[in-house]
Amino acid sequence: MIEVNGLVKRFDGFAALDGAALSVPAGSVYGLVGPNGAGKSTLIRHLTGIFRQDAGTVRIGGEDVWENAALKARIAAIPDDWYYFLQSSIRDMMRFYRGFYPAFSMERYEKLKEVFQLDEKRPIRRLSKGMQKQAAFWLALCCMPDYLILDEPVDGLDPVMRRQVWSLVLADVAQRGTTVLVSSHNLRELEDVCDHVGIMDHGRVLLERSLAQLQDNMVKLQVVFPDGMTEVPSDLPVLHASQIGRIHTFIMRMSAQEAEDRLAAYSPLLVDAVPLTLEEIFIYELGGADYAVKDIVL
Numbered sequence: 001m002i003e004v005n006g007l008v009k010r011f012d013g014f015a016a017l018d019g020a021a022l023s024v025p026a027g028s029v030y031g032l033v034g035p036n037g038a039g040k041s042t043l044i045r046h047l048t049g050i051f052r053q054d055a056g057t058v059r060i061g062g063e064d065v066w067e068n069a070a071l072k073a074r075i076a077a078i079p080d081d082w083y084y085f086l087q088s089s090i091r092d093m094m095r096f097y098r099g100f101y102p103a104f105s106m107e108r109y110e111k112l113k114e115v116f117q118l119d120e121k122r123p124i125r126r127l128s129k130g131m132q133k134q135a136a137f138w139l140a141l142c143c144m145p146d147y148l149i150l151d152e153p154v155d156g157l158d159p160v161m162r163r164q165v166w167s168l169v170l171a172d173v174a175q176r177g178t179t180v181l182v183s184s185h186n187l188r189e190l191e192d193v194c195d196h197v198g199i200m201d202h203g204r205v206l207l208e209r210s211l212a213q214l215q216d217n218m219v220k221l222q223v224v225f226p227d228g229m230t231e232v233p234s235d236l237p238v239l240h241a242s243q244i245g246r247i248h249t250f251i252m253r254m255s256a257q258e259a260e261d262r263l264a265a266y267s268p269l270l271v272d273a274v275p276l277t278l279e280e281i282f283i284y285e286l287g288g289a290d291y292a293v294k295d296i297v298l
């Protein structure tokens with residue numbers, strides 16, 4: 001279990017983390033999402049023991065992370081800027097990892113050589129960006145970690161390799177009970193691999209739920225009202241409404257059943273609940289359809 005409470009981190013007085021809290025159940029895959037600058041990488045750097053918090057607690061498996069070498073030997077991380085020694089090859093880095101991680105598996109290293117097919121003797125800096133990401137996965141998985149912390153992990157990987165690394169990670173979750181925290185902007189992909197999601201903004205986790213709960217908490221409905229009713233009923237707590245012909249599409253923060261019950265009062269000709277994507281939940285939880293555009297324009 002990963003537990004963060006009241007986490008505060010300031011840089012020159014600016015609170016990059018402002019009381020962030022999250023809870024990742026053991027053996028789950030937790031997606032940490034949020035707009036640029038929300039504080040995801042800063043929070044992750046506390047989980048990997050790089051940053052020391054100004055306030056709050058950062059615990060993994062019940063232990064404080066900061067300066068806890070024994071605990072860190074059970075955590076593998078792929079940061080957004082993976083570090084390797086300047087002249088080193090994958091083989092050199094493997095020796096370094098093997099020295100640090102007592103559970104490092106040479107057997108797995110040899111097996112994964114066939115999956116990644118990288119030249120392990122070539123200097124890493126001469127590998128492409130995607131190949132470097134592959135190398136980071138290769139080594140992280142060989143550490144046999146109990147906790148895997150991934151910051152934008154599949155950025156730069158081709159689609160086939162993305163599927164490959166997710167299948168390796170999920171096999172570890174299923175077989176070894178590995179707990180995974182992953183930050184990503186690729187919500188479509190997270191939807192396939194995560195069972196829990198936390199949405200961050202302005203240094204706080206605004207909401208965290210299992211994916212199923214999250215999808216149950218908001219609903220998208222397509223509705224056709226009877227003849228003569230053209231206006232959206234004003235008492236419906238609609239987050240977003242659009243209309244094509246006679247079909248109204250509503251997004252409301254409530255369960256599908258509750259929404260259907262409320263709409264029944266208007267005797268609709270059709271009510272159809274459509275599952276929300278994680279991207280839609282993300283956009284509407286963060287304040288409406290304008291959000292995504294604002295984020296790009298500002």
Ligand SMILES: Nc1ncnc2c1ncn2[C@@H]1O[C@H](COP(=O)(O)OP(=O)(O)OP(=O)(O)O)[C@@H](O)[C@H]1O
Pocket residue numbers: 011016034035036037038039040041042043
């Ligand atoms: N070392 C640092 N010094 C000063 N400010 C920092 C530092 N690291 C992060 N910040 C600031 O903290 C805030 C959160 O940054 P962080 O990198 O954690 O965001 P993020 O959610 O990972 O964003 P992105 O999705 O763009 O990667 C930003 O405003 C950033 O400028």
